[in-house]
Amino acid sequence: MITAFVLIKTDATRIPESAQQISELDGISEVYSVTGEWDLIAIARVREHDELADVIADKLSKVAGVVSTTTQISFRAYSQHDLDAAFSLGFDH
Secondary structure, rough: EEEEEEEEEEEEEHHHHHHHHHOOOOEEEEEEOOOOOOOOOEEEEEEOOOHHHHHHHHHHHHHEEEEEEEEEEEOOOOOOHHHHHHHHOOOOO
């Protein structure tokens, strides 16, 4: 599983609408409204690196109100929550 954090600047008048549209995209697991330089942070989770281009460049960046993005790809997860999720992929509980 590849996890990427997408920092998003939006048109200030469209933050809620943009966040909702982004959250509905396949490959986006979470979207947060945040303080500071960025308006939103989205977490993308995909199986292959090539899928990031589909999710971020082809879909997320074209959502109405999105002005710019910066993507950070994670190397390793340290929180127990993320580790549990990674090892439970494909298993029904």
